[in-house]
Amino acid sequence: MLIWWTATSSSSSSSSSSSISRMAQSSVAARSASASAGDQTSARKKKRVSFAAGSAPPALPSAASSPAFSALFQRPLPLYFSAALLRLGLLLYGLWQDANSPLKYTDIDYLVFTDAARFVSRGQSPYDRETYRYTPVLAWLLLPTAHVGASPLWDAVWFSSGKVLFAAADLVAGWLLERVLTSSGSGLLGLDPVAARKFAAIWLLNPMVATISTRGSSEGLLGVLVMALLSAVMARRVTLAGLLLGFSVHFKIYPFIYAPAIVWWMDAERMGSADADKKKGSPAPGQNKSKSTLISRVTTFATPARIRLAAVSLSTFVCLNAVMYICYGPPFLTHTFLHHVTRIDHRHNFSPYNTQLYLASAFPDLSALRIESVAFLPQLVLSCFLIPIVLAKKDLPTAMLAQTFTFVTFNKVCTSQYFLWYMVLLPLYLPRSSFLEDGKLGIFALAMWVTSQGLWLHQGYGLEFLGLSTFLPGLWLASLGFFLVNCWILGIIIADVLREGPA
Template sequence: MVHWLSTRLSRTFSSFRNVLIISTIIRVALILYSEWHDAHSTVKYTDVDYRVFSDATRFILHPTPQNTANGLVGKWLGIGDPYTRATYRYTPLLALLLAPNEWIHPSFGKYLFAGCDIIAGIIMYNLLVYIILPSIHLSSSVSQNISNEVKSQEDTDAEKGSAITRKATYLVSLHLLNPMVFSISTRGSSESVLSLFVLATLYCALKSNWTLAAILLGLSTHWKIYPFIYGIACLGVIGNERGIGKGLKGRLNALVNARTIKFALISAGTFGLLNVLMYAIWGYPFLYESYLYHIHRRDHRHNFSPYFYLIYLTYPFPGDSTPQLEVWQQIVRSPLTSFIPQMALSLGAGILFGWKKKDLPFTWFIQTFAFVIFNRVCTSQYFLWYTLFVPLIIPRLSMPFWKALLSVAVWFGAQGLWLSKAYRLEFLGENVFYGLWLRGLIYVAGHSWVLASVMDSYQG
């Protein structure tokens, strides 16, 4: 019985078509369940952000004298302002994307986000089958000098193709069947849309379609600012396609030439054009809520980042009689305190590793992991930004089983340790800020160790 069950499971999950069907069923079932759960429980399954998105859509589609777009074009069009909804701090494109929430069904957006999950899985599968895994199989075949005169070349190619598709299916399953991934999208988080844009950008880059990659990178950066860090690695790869000269001068010539300048201009132009269009329609509220707010944001609410506690201690709460902050308090509260090390590590990793096309998934993973660890604000959703690349880099990792198991344990354990203390603060109202801050430091140390382990295990 056990053998039969294991055989059936192996056959089921070795077929990418079956994985897609199972992934789709899980997501549809959870969305249907969410409607029942939200109607019968005070603790909602649906993420509060989804209600924010939906309200912003409603404000755009139903303008009033108190709710009109602030831009010249927006006033002429006579549409509403999504930023009338407090805490909506995203591109208006997201609110427009969810317009069918008003026209078709309130859960349309959840199905859209779940669909982006599935499409991202398909792109990931194609990356593995047609680009990543064949290059690894080819190099290993050459290095091992295997002679197979007994079998025909056709049989050998068929076996290799079958092995590649099976391996790709197992790897993509790590993403599509990841509870964190499908729960976040079915709860109504829009992270899957950005994941789709980023994977599409990577696919175009690995296919050397740099014009489309530049456009998609500009779109991704407009959607959420952090993908701009991938640009430096793209410039290195573009420059390296025609060779890198010796020394620092050679590296600089590879980064700055006609082809890299073209890529940068197209990407920045796409980003700028979208922003000009959004500003023309929605005016300063778009600029402030989408970008400026995040520059001077001082989030003292607890999150995985240990910065929150230092900001909390220096936060000017109502009734604070302190007229002037001390110098150390200004340094602690300054966004530069976290921004400088964060950018140095993220962009530095792009310059260090981003020279070969085959290393792009690994480079983007390292850049994003470092960005998230040292961000001033970090929630569980941010982890999806870099775990997205895990199925793509596993084939090039050479890590002992015990170390892989330990890395996973440390990654989850640091989060669990933090969450156990955060629960006491959030739900029990206990004053555990200091203990939570210490666990935030453990989170940084633990995840940094995991990052170092992956870097040490990568076989480029």
């Protein structure tokens, strides 16, 4: 609740600055115009427009902020120090729990990462470690964890260095998030620094984010890559964006879903192409009109920025994969990419496909049409085609949030770590969202999201720890309930963007 209150109070802190005065005046004027017009739809649309630099999102009724709490956001240092302190505390607690409890704090994935790093340190392949399904880059980054033998204390320090890296990545992702929130321009919020830090705290001070990173999951690194990619795109740094996109897809497959949205957003007008006006012109005399129209559409779409983004990102992706293939051969392709097409993971899985995957694991030859091979079709149609086409030109950051939310919700494997993929983008949407505009709706959505997870975890606990067969109907119904709650939230996100009107 602290994190939600941080968001809802982001525009209610006391300030004597002129920017807040202008915000209050514009808010009163907007409400007056809405009341006189009597058009609620129009009013909602006005609330969803991008905020000019120095303004703030709509305020919600909230308790007055204490001076100490307000001081947390006045300057960057207190916020980032608090975020670092939270992660340090969890790291130390994790060491204690690992040493004293049969239920370990360290995620099993971290043991896989560090084992792979140990193989690399010996000159072997990271894929010699069974179940390592990641790029070798991750094992290379964790090479310090392979240093052992000095003393038990230093062995523990070196072993935890990967967790420190992931926790530090959380902070970098939060800093990039704050930068995007304060940036002004087309499709950007342009919040004042204090408001931006309050929304960035949804990521930085989120105990779920901090726990997942300090347990040894690498999602913080993905947060850095995605936020750096979005920052580069919004700043029109096309070459850098291409490099980041290519590397991100190599590091973890799912960021490829952002390519259609970014390409669609990069039209000639938005990118300031010198040929934008020429490409809008009518066909030259004597040309076949239909042929000219087709050629015109192709040339209009193939702007220099789009071509450069495609060339740089594809070259980066191909070169990285070629280097890894030369180093590690076919196992690299098999474990890093091909494995995910036929992956079956029925444990710790919120997906509604969970029960079917469980049955498929028991009877692998039950059907010629394997569900794990076709389950990706709905998520790809939605996240790679429909959502980019409909939302990207209206609001690219929120379109990327909707894409990621869809990809995770409809994925055949859905674990808690995957929630971080869209949580890092959530603060970019919340300032102008229905969830913040209507506090009751926001709290209800949060409660439903947490409760539906809790119901699933209750069934999962019975299965994993008590040995009860809860697959049917309990676990399946819980998975379906969580899926429906996510679909409802996704519908609100999409509706918020559509209310903005034409791009």
